[in-house]
Amino acid sequence: MMVHREASPRKSRSDGERNRLHILDVAEELFAENGVSGAMQDIAKRAGLGPGTLYRHFPTRESLxxxxxxxRWEELDARRVEIEAEHDDPLAALELWLTALGDYVTVFDGLPGPLREALRETTSPLAITCELLVETTGQFLTAAQAAGCARxxxxxRDLVLTVLASEWVSDAQLADEGSGDSLRAIVREGWHMPPALRNPTPTS
Known part of the structure; x- marks a missing residue:
C-alpha cells in the first residue's frame, strides 16, 4: 500500500492558514463592535477555536x-500616493495626510492607545507599523518645512504622537461632538507656520 506522506503536512499548513484568516475576520468584527480592549478569549470563542489555536497564531493582542x-496599509498607502499626485501645495498635502492618518489610527475604538505605546516599545509587533507611519509623515513634514509652511x-515622531493623542482624547468621557475638530485645530496651530513668518518663496 502506497502512503502519501506529504499529504498531512500540506493539509496542516492549509488548515493553519484558514484558521489564521478566520481569526483575523472574527477579530476585525469584534474590534469594530467593542473596541480593541475586549477579551482575546471572546475572539477564540466566536471563531469556534480553542484559545491555544488563537495564541499559536497571535501570541498577543498587539500581534493581532x-x-x-x-x-489595511495598502489602502492608506494608496491615499498617500493620491495626495502626492493631486496636491502640489506641501501645506495642503500635510494636512490631508494627517487627516488620513487620523482615520487609519481610529479604525477601531481604543486603537490609538496601543499604537502610542508601540512608539516607545521597539519590540512591540506594532512597532513596524508605527515606524512606517512616522516615516511617511516625515516625508510630508519635510516638504512642508522646506516650503516654510511648517515650523x-x-x-x-512628535506629529504622529499628537495625532494619536488627539484622537485618543476625542474618545474620552469628557469629550463631546466638537472635541475632535477642536483638538485637531489646536494641533494644527502648533505645527503650522503663520504666513507672516514664512520665508518668501525664492524666485528663479
Whole structure:
C-alpha cells in the first residue's frame, strides 16, 4: 500500500492558514463592535477555536492588531500616493495626510492607545507599523518645512504622537461632538507656520 506522506503536512499548513484568516475576520468584527480592549478569549470563542489555536497564531493582542493594520496599509498607502499626485501645495498635502492618518489610527475604538505605546516599545509587533507611519509623515513634514509652511522644530515622531493623542482624547468621557475638530485645530496651530513668518518663496 502506497502512503502519501506529504499529504498531512500540506493539509496542516492549509488548515493553519484558514484558521489564521478566520481569526483575523472574527477579530476585525469584534474590534469594530467593542473596541480593541475586549477579551482575546471572546475572539477564540466566536471563531469556534480553542484559545491555544488563537495564541499559536497571535501570541498577543498587539500581534493581532499588527496583522489587521498591515492588511489595511495598502489602502492608506494608496491615499498617500493620491495626495502626492493631486496636491502640489506641501501645506495642503500635510494636512490631508494627517487627516488620513487620523482615520487609519481610529479604525477601531481604543486603537490609538496601543499604537502610542508601540512608539516607545521597539519590540512591540506594532512597532513596524508605527515606524512606517512616522516615516511617511516625515516625508510630508519635510516638504512642508522646506516650503516654510511648517515650523522647523517640529519632528515627524512628535506629529504622529499628537495625532494619536488627539484622537485618543476625542474618545474620552469628557469629550463631546466638537472635541475632535477642536483638538485637531489646536494641533494644527502648533505645527503650522503663520504666513507672516514664512520665508518668501525664492524666485528663479
Amino acid at each position: 492588531l499588527a496583522a489587521l493594520l498591515q492588511a 522647523p522644530w517640529v519632528r515627524d
